[in-house]
Amino acid sequence: MIKFTNLMNKASAGGATSRSKNIVWHEASVTRADISRQRSHKSVILWFTGLSGSGKSTLANAVNAALFKKGFSTYVLDGDNVRHGLCKDLGFSDVDREENIRRISEVAKLFLDAGIIVLTAFVSPFRSDRNAARQLVDKGDFIEVFCSADLKTCEERDTKGLYAKARKGEIKDFTGISSPYEEPDSPELNIETGSRDLDKCVQDVLCKLSELNIIEE
Numbered sequence: 001m002i003k004f005t006n007l008m009n010k011a012s013a014g015g016a017t018s019r020s021k022n023i024v025w026h027e028a029s030v031t032r033a034d035i036s037r038q039r040s041h042k043s044v045i046l047w048f049t050g051l052s053g054s055g056k057s058t059l060a061n062a063v064n065a066a067l068f069k070k071g072f073s074t075y076v077l078d079g080d081n082v083r084h085g086l087c088k089d090l091g092f093s094d095v096d097r098e099e100n101i102r103r104i105s106e107v108a109k110l111f112l113d114a115g116i117i118v119l120t121a122f123v124s125p126f127r128s129d130r131n132a133a134r135q136l137v138d139k140g141d142f143i144e145v146f147c148s149a150d151l152k153t154c155e156e157r158d159t160k161g162l163y164a165k166a167r168k169g170e171i172k173d174f175t176g177i178s179s180p181y182e183e184p185d186s187p188e189l190n191i192e193t194g195s196r197d198l199d200k201c202v203q204d205v206l207c208k209l210s211e212l213n214i215i216e217e
């Protein structure tokens with residue numbers, strides 16, 4: 001299924017560009033490189049994507065705890081939480097999801113500039129939106145972590161009872177049921193969160209960070 005892009009939305013995006021024409025970029029006096037040197041680690045965006053119930057929040061928070069314990073500066077941006085504040089005006093139509101991911105991508109980029117390892121846990125079902133997030137930052141700054149758990153497993157877990165509601169038609173546009181999930185083509189990490197032990201999944205992520213010289217084990 002192809003994502004429906006609202007033409008009105010595109011038109012207002014053009015308006016935003018013209019509104020910002022008198023705005024001048026101000027260079028920071030403390031740079032990301034300065035922060036990185038002081039903290040002895042690089043910053044990066046770890047972008048967890050997958051179906052509801054695939055294990056994004058669990059894995060992102062477990063990786064966060066492991067990194068925090070080692071003394072790294074980290075932060076988790078979680079879909080459910082962000083939708084209580086910054087994105088509380090958004091629903092789950094294709095257009096709203098696109099705007100949700102656009103805002104989160106910009107916020108994640110700010111965390112990157114602040115020298116923080118930022119872990120985002122959003123369904124982010126559309127390839128184009130995830131690729132747009134990737135394009136916002138330099139090569140190597142964006143690590144896509146596909147939480148790979150099939151629909152059957154996620155539905156059996158149904159930790160929030162949302163699949164049952166979606167099957168009964170009580171929630172519309174539910175990912176995997178009545179709204180598509182487009183799997184990543186070539187994520188930096190493909191983790192079998194449907195079948196692999198959580199501890200092993202955490203190790204997979206830490207190994208990747210070490211291999212990429214983001215952290216030193």
Ligand SMILES: Nc1ncnc2c1ncn2[C@@H]1O[C@H](COP(=O)(O)OS(=O)(=O)O)[C@@H](OP(=O)(O)O)[C@H]1O
Nearest residue numbers: 052053079092097100122123124125172173174175
């Ligand atoms: N229609 C529909 N589709 C998918 N998910 C739904 C929906 N309605 C509510 N929820 C709950 O909202 C969480 C997903 O929010 P996200 O911001 O991650 O979604 S998205 O990236 O904008 O697609 C998602 O959280 P997770 O289960 O942690 O993925 C659900 O709890």
Ligand SMILES: Nc1ncnc2c1ncn2[C@@H]1O[C@H](COP(=O)(O)OP(=O)(O)O)[C@@H](O)[C@H]1O
Nearest residue numbers: 052053054055056057058059193196197198201
């Ligand atoms: N390897 C794993 N990684 C992450 N979650 C797992 C794993 N194995 C089992 N789970 C379980 O799957 C459920 C996933 O829920 P959650 O993290 O809220 O998913 P999501 O954020 O993708 O909706 C949790 O109950 C978690 O304990």
